[in-house]
Amino acid sequence: MPSSPNEATKISIIAPGEKMLGSRNSIGNPNLQSDATPTHPPSLTTQIHDELRKLGFGPYLATPCGVLAPLLSQFEKAPDYHVVPREDNAVGIAAGSRLAGASPVVLMQNSGFGQSVNALASLVVPYGIAMLLFISMRGTGPDTTTENLAMGEMTIPILDGLGIESAYIDRNRIREQLRNAHRAVHDERRCYALLVRPNDFEWKV
Numbered sequence: 001m002p003s004s005p006n007e008a009t010k011i012s013i014i015a016p017g018e019k020m021l022g023s024r025n026s027i028g029n030p031n032l033q034s035d036a037t038p039t040h041p042p043s044l045t046t047q048i049h050d051e052l053r054k055l056g057f058g059p060y061l062a063t064p065c066g067v068l069a070p071l072l073s074q075f076e077k078a079p080d081y082h083v084v085p086r087e088d089n090a091v092g093i094a095a096g097s098r099l100a101g102a103s104p105v106v107l108m109q110n111s112g113f114g115q116s117v118n119a120l121a122s123l124v125v126p127y128g129i130a131m132l133l134f135i136s137m138r139g140t141g142p143d144t145t146t147e148n149l150a151m152g153e154m155t156i157p158i159l160d161g162l163g164i165e166s167a168y169i170d171r172n173r174i175r176e177q178l179r180n181a182h183r184a185v186h187d188e189r190r191c192y193a194l195l196v197r198p199n200d201f202e203w204k205v
Contacts, residue, residue, distance in 0.1 A: 044171050045201055049074035051175050052105065055182040057132060059097055061090040062107040067136035070201040072107065087116035095119075095129045103185050107134040110155040111148055117158060120191070125162050130185040133164070133193040143198040159193055166193035169200055 042050070048071060052058075059080040062072050075081040084090040087108045094104035108116065113135055123129065139145065139152020159166045165184065167177060177194065184192040 043070075044169075044174065045071045045074055047171075047174055048169075048178065051178045055103075055178060056186075057103045057105050057182070059094075059102060060105045060107065061094050063087050063090060063109065063112055065107070065109040065112075065136050067109065067138065067196060067198055067201060067203045068107055068134065069203075071134070071196075087112040088119040091116045091119040091124060091131075094131045095124055098129050098131055103130075103132070103182070105132045105134065109136045109138055110151045111138050113155055113158070114151060117162075120162055120164070124191060125164070128189055129191075130189045131191055132181050132185050133191065134196060135166075135193055136196045136198070137168075138198060141197050141199060142204075155195070162191075164191045164193050166195055168195045168197060171200070 058078075059082060060075045060078070061082050061084050062068070062075075063084055063086070065072070072081075082093070084093060087106075090106045090108065094106050097104045106116075124131065135155065137143075137152060137155060139148030139150065143152070156166060167180075169177060181192045181194060184190050
């Protein structure tokens with residue numbers, strides 16, 4: 001007990017609207033701000049890059065594409081990333097790397113996907129050469145540019161005709177989708193295509 005009234009415990013009265021600072025007992029006090037730095041979830045392209053690496057995919061063979069640019073930038077300094085000028089050439093190189101035991105990824109725009117159809121139809125599909133395709137879907141959603149509308153409508157039917165399973169990426173299920181793709185390519189030894197909407201990576205017309 002205090003020896004005198006002057007040594008009694010002091011009680012601080014907080015006026016309405018006044019902040020209480022310096023207290024160690026911050027539990028339940030909405031006026032106290034934490035010094036902790038807020039954390040942000042990784043971007044969708046970072047999640048895709050990291051999960052592909054974790055699953056052992058590679059090499060990465062890409063043709064230039066504005067929609068896929070944020071994803072391509074994640075790989076561009078890696079030694080197993082290669083820019084290829086034609087989509088059919090990218091598919092051919094991927095086929096060779098698959099025969100050497102790799103799990104290749106081809107990244108292309110659907111406007112150039114048509115260029116790769118013969119390589120897929122006459123080499124990859126009939127001989128069961130597995131690879132993962134990332135195809136940006138120009139001419140769909142917010143992209144109404146006239147020159148891309150036809151391939152926007154035809155890409156999925158062509159994939160279906162080739163017997164290549166495809167799915168649009170879903171940011172809420174992307175890790176699950178990439179594991180499904182790995183199962184298709186690595187375990188079931190077949191092609192699989194993940195489709196990227198024009199605005200999935202914040203691309204604007």
